[in-house]
Amino acid sequence: MARNTRQRILETALALFNAEGEPNVTTNRVADELEISPGNLHYHFRTKADLIEALFDDFEHRMLQILSAPEERPADIEDIWFLLHVAFETIGEYRFIYRDLTDLCGRYRGLHQRFRGILRLTMEAARSLCEDLIAAERMDASPSELDAVIRNIALVSTFWLAFDQVHDADGVRPDRAAWQVMSLISPYLVGEARTLLQALADAYA
Amino acid sequence: MARNTRQRILETALALFNAEGEPNVTTNRVADELEISPGNLHYHFRTKADLIEALFDDFEHRMLQILSAPEERPADIEDIWFLLHVAFETIGEYRFIYRDLTDLCGRYRGLHQRFRGILRLTMEAARSLCEDLIAAERMDASPSELDAVIRNIALVSTFWLAFDQVHDADGVRPDRAAWQVMSLISPYLVGEARTLLQALADAYA
DNA sequence: GTCTATATAGGGATAGAC
């Protein structure tokens, strides 16, 4: 049952971290919730950092897959829309990382570096997608405008969850976040691309 | 010297919180830094929460002044630019609040409510300024576009500091943040307003 | 107001039996 217990620890820790924030959940609390002993938990994960890192491994693996999906053809609006939904669903599942991001990055240096990698990939993906749209004349933005848009996409993608929590305090809303990022791009769209997005927006509202 | 010590505690705590994050700075650490005893510190602030709240009082007071500055005339681009600089300088001075915002709001409920008030005022100010621009035909945005812009302004204004810390790890850059928020508005500007902003952008770069 | 000393509590982590 070793593998099983290890897995159950990961699941329970993830649920508690997401619900109450990693800084507010002790290893003892996780053990309690599982009705196992603290010693047992520390047998599977010697330190709390090990536990967090294992969760981050899973998250990182999924995000890298999403962000480095091979592009067989130039991307379109629907591709962006889909990517955002998948990415934001995943972020929602590991929201404890985003809830206390700066604190986690400060306390666990390895995690900070790896998160930077995800952020870099995010911005590369955003740039690639936008450049496809520009090449297809569905988008019109100067190089400096594009830089600003990409930085804003990265920022909103990283902190929509924390913002929702502080501002609204209702549940996780990946769909709203996707729309929020889309609204960063929409003013630069031209022709039928803009019409298409407007249709999507009306459908959403 | 009572008033003096109290003030020195506030200043030292602010500096340490800003540098290392509130969760990572103990009350003993603050006392050490000041070369006073922990007991003395707790004489002036019975709990750590009291200390944080006193710092938040100062911050809130300054932000409310900035955000509720009386408008004698319709706002222009330069007014927005100026407001952003002043607000972001202040945020930089109290950056510990923004570094661990969700955690602080989770642990101190009163602080959460008061921060929501600041956020609400921020969005009202953003809306008011944008509506002035629209009325002056310097900006063109549909109601739903305006809603999205305002939400994004609030989000970027709240988390630019955390984003910088995670992404760049260099110092606090209120000027860059102001430009980043401006770039949310710029695609909706028309005519000479857009030209003017482009000039500011080039001057900045 | 300030100090020294201490209480209280809790978190992370280990040892060793089973």
Add this chain to the structure above:
DNA sequence: GTCTATCCCTATATAGAC
């Protein structure tokens, strides 16, 4: 693999002398 028991350490906060 799992448990019980416990250690070590740190954090917040208080008591009482000066």
